[in-house]
Every structure is written in structure tokens, then in C-alpha cells.
Amino acid sequence: MPKIWTIKSQEEIKKTVFDALEKNINYDKEGALGVPASYLDDKVFNQDASFLKEAPFMYALVKNPNHIGCHTLGKSEPFFEGTHAIEKELIEICAVDILKGNYGEQDGYVASGGTEANIQAIWVYRNYYKRKFSAKQEEIAIVCSEDSHYSMDKAANLLSLGIYKIAVEEETRAISAAAVEETLQKAKSEGKKYFIVICNMMTTMFGSVDNVEVLTSSLEKLSCEFKLHVDGAYGGFYYPFTNEDSLLTFQNPAITSFTLDAHKMAQSPYGTGIFLIRKGFIENVNTQEASYVEGEDFTLIGSRSGANAIAVWMILSKNGPYGWHEKIFILQKRADWLCKQLEELKVAYYRNPMSNIITIRAHFLNHDIAQKFGLIPDNHLNPGWFKVVIMDHVSIEKLALFIDGLKELVSSK
Numbered sequence: 400m401p402k403i404w405t406i407k408s409q410e411e412i413k414k415t416v417f418d419a420l421e422k423n424i425n426y427d428k429e430g431a432l433g434v435p436a437s438y439l440d441d442k443v444f445n446q447d448a449s450f451l452k453e454a455p456f457m458y459a460l461v462k463n464p465n466h467i468g469c470h471t472l473g474k475s476e477p478f479f480e481g482t483h484a485i486e487k488e489l490i491e492i493c494a495v496d497i498l499k500g501n502y503g504e505q506d507g508y509v510a511s512g513g514t515e516a517n518i519q520a521i522w523v524y525r526n527y528y529k530r531k532f533s534a535k536q537e538e539i540a541i542v543c544s545e546d547s548h549y550s551m552d553k554a555a556n557l558l559s560l561g562i563y564k565i566a567v568e569e570e571t572r573a574i575s576a577a578a579v580e581e582t583l584q585k586a587k588s589e590g591k592k593y594f595i596v597i598c599n600m601m602t603t604m605f606g607s608v609d610n611v612e613v614l615t616s617s618l619e620k621l622s623c624e625f626k627l628h629v630d631g632a633y634g635g636f637y638y639p640f641t642n643e644d645s646l647l648t649f650q651n652p653a654i655t656s657f658t659l660d661a662h663k664m665a666q667s668p669y670g671t672g673i674f675l676i677r678k679g680f681i682e683n684v685n686t687q688e689a690s691y692v693e694g695e696d697f698t699l700i701g702s703r704s705g706a707n708a709i710a711v712w713m714i715l716s717k718n719g720p721y722g723w724h725e726k727i728f729i730l731q732k733r734a735d736w737l738c739k740q741l742e743e744l745k746v747a748y749y750r751n752p753m754s755n756i757i758t759i760r761a762h763f764l765n766h767d768i769a770q771k772f773g774l775i776p777d778n779h780l781n782p783g784w785f786k787v788v789i790m791d792h793v794s795i796e797k798l799a800l801f802i803d804g805l806k807e808l809v810s811s812k
């Protein structure tokens with residue numbers, strides 16, 4: 400049973416958002432002389448347009464609250480405390496009701512995206528190793544599968560860390576204990592002692608989910624010091640709803656943090672990555688020099704729009720937890736339908752049964768059909784696979800047209 404996440408009517412949502420904005424700073428009154436912030440330029444964005452009264456998200460955009468910093472610990476800018484409270488509730492919904500954490504035991508914030516949230520996690524652990532173990536930069540390494548998102552490579556580059564990729568099995572996209580151990584041995588032989596390990600909860604290209612027990616048992620077997628981050632940028636609003644017995648939750652003590660992206664499966668505006676971490680870790684990236692920000696800054700980004708957090712909170716509140724299950728259930732049914740058709744046509748594909756990404760072997764397709772149906776290749780220069788992603792707009796009617804095209808292609812071959 401969800402603890403915080405409840406379904407809300409449009410009226411309740413409106414009231415919550417308008418009340419929160421009311422508690423924020425009012426630039427039209429005195430007492431706002433020193434804040435380097437204001438509402439959107441009212442020559443372009445009319446503050447009093449009548450439709451705004453019915454449009455809480457648009458109204459939040461126009462009021463332009465700044466959510467700089469992290470609002471789950473310490474102090475925050477008092478000017479925007481009304482809408483900070485909405486973000487705080489959103490973080491609790493994700494940490495407690497989606498990822499089974501205990502109430503009040505996680506920190507988090509709405510990041511610019513999955514890339515930032517992943518970099519934030521790796522930054523936290525790099526500093527944690529330096530502080531707690533006096534680790535040298537060259538002793539710390541990122542370990543992730545070769546199907547991981549390229550944000551891991553960005554993080555390695557930015558934070559000057561080594562990165563080691565675990566080979567995946569070509570057909571199943573799975574990491575084996577042997578492959579994990581081989582990767583760890585190589586890193587150790589190159590002087591790495593502290594590991595920042597990424598576990599994928601649905602990869603971008605395949606929707607594959609790394610077996611977390613394979614990772615942790617290999618790390619323990621080789622006596623590796625590690626911190627484990629789950630990249631659920633794609634799968635965060637999907638997989639926890641298809642796999643009730645998932646080990647990728649805060650109930651798993653081996654896991655310290657998660658990335659979820661609301662702007663992927665939750666259909667929210669861009670700028671809604673969600674970073675979640677157990678309490679006691681985010682302090683490793685506190686920038687005390689952020690002295691003009693009340694409560695200092697524990698995030699990578701700096702200023703960010705409060706409207707983004709409000710949008711995600713509105714989406715989750717409008718659907719409610721049971722509505723979300725139904726939404727995912729429908730996408731699963733469509734994915735099942737497509738897989739059945741592909742099997743009848745004997746077209747080879749990969750799909751994790753709990754995911755909505757279906758990745759087809761490129762040699763069953765050609766450029767024209769991939770182009771016509773907007774399929775995405777793993778590699779634009781030399782495609783080995785093309786993926787179909789079952790989103791809200793990807794109806795069976797549209798999939799059926801693709802299957803018709805595929806039938807023609809198969810019979811002409």
C-alpha cells in the first residue's frame with residue numbers, strides 16, 4: 400500500500416500548487432530587493448492571463464520559483480519554501496512508494512536529467528572514498544556494463560576516474576559472474592581499490608536489467624570496497640511496477656542511490672531527472688562556498704526551475720499509484736502483442752519480459768522500414784539492432800502497420 404502517494408482530483412492539485420506558490424516570495428510586495436530572481440518577463444508572459452487560473456503548471460512557469468539546492472536536508476531558500484515542499488513530497492513518493500525506502504531516510508532532488516543524476520552519484524562516491532579512506536584519485540574506478548548509458552563515460556571524464564566495462568552476453572545482454580570478475584581483476588591489477596558500481600534498471604538500447612546479485616556476489620568474493628548506484632533513468636517509472644519482487648529497491652542494503660528520469664517514461668517536461676540517495680552520503684558534495692545560498696548547495700546544477708518538480712508531482716498525483724499500474728499494464732500488453740507478432744514472423748529480437756523496449760536484429764530490417772517507422776539504431780553508422788519503444792502514443796494500431804511492412808519485407812527476402 401502506498402504511504403504518501405495518493406490520487407488527487409484536478410481541483411485538489413490546483414489548490415495545492417496555487418497555495419504553494421502563494422507561500423513563495425511575492426515580488427509585487429516589499430521585501431524582495433536583494434533576490435536575483437523575478438517572475439518571467441511580463442511583456443512576453445502576461446501574469447494575469449485568465450487561462451492561468453486553470454493551469455497550475457503554466458502558472459508555476461510564469462511565477463518561476465527557483466529550487467536551487469537540496470530540500471530534503473538542512474535549510475533552504477525561504478523565498479521558495481512553498482514549492483520546495485512539493486518537491487520534498489515528490490522525492491518521498493519516489494523513494495518510499497516507488498522504491499520501497501523507509502520514510503525520511505533518503506535525500507534527493509530534481510536534477511536536469513539522468514545524466515546529471517548519474518554524475519551526481521559518482522561525484523558523491525568519489526568524494527566519499529577520498530574522505531573516508533583517504534583514497535587517491537587513481538585508486539577509484541567506475542564499473543558498469545558495456546550497455547550502460549554514455550553518461551558514465553562523461554562522469555569518468557569530468558571526475559577524472561578510470562572506467563571499466565563489463566562485457567555482456569550478445570543474445571541475453573546479461574552480465575555473467577565470470578565477466579564481472581574478469582573486469583574487477585583487471586581494475587585491481589591496475590591499482591584500483593575503490594569501486595563505484597552501476598547497476599542498470601533497464602538500459603537505453605535494450606531495456607535489459609543487470610542482475611544485482613551477480614554484481615554484489617562477485618564484488619564480495621573479490622573483497623572489493625564498493626558503492627552501488629542504480630541507473631533507472633529509463634526504467635525508474637516502469638520496472639518497479641512490472642516486477643513486484645525487484646531487488647532494485649532501497650530494501651536492498653547493497654544499494655545506496657538511484658537515478659530516475661521522469662522525462663522518459665513519465666511524460667514530464669525535460670529537466671526532470673530524479674536523484675535519490677540514502678541519508679548520510681550527499682554531504683560529501685556539499686559546496687560550503689555556496690555561502691549566498693541559504694542552506695548551501697548539495698547538488699551539481701545550481702539554479703533550477705521549481706515548475707519541473709511541480710510537473711512531476713502533478714503527473715503522479717493525477718494518475719495515482721493504481722492508475723500508474725494500469726498505465727504500465729497497458730504498455731506491457733502492447734509489448735507482448737508486438738513480441739508475439741515478431742515470433743510468428745521468426746524475426747529475432749531481444750526483450751526483457753518486464754520491459755517495454757523491443758530490440759530487433761538489424762538484418763531483419765532495412766533502411767527504408769527503419770526510417771518509415773522511426774526505429775532507433777544502436778549505432779547510426781553500422782546498426783546491429785533497431786529498437787521499438789512502447790510509449791503512450793505507440794498504439795497497437797500503429798504497431799500493426801509496422802508488422803504489415805515487416806511481413807512484406809520477410810516474404811520478399
Ligand SMILES: *Cc1c(COP(=O)(O)O)cnc(C)c1O
Binds near residue numbers: 511550631634
Ligand atoms: C536516458 C538515459 C540516461 C540519461 O538521461 P538524460 O535525461 O538524457 O540525461 C541515463 N541512463 C539511462 C539508462 C538512460 O536511458
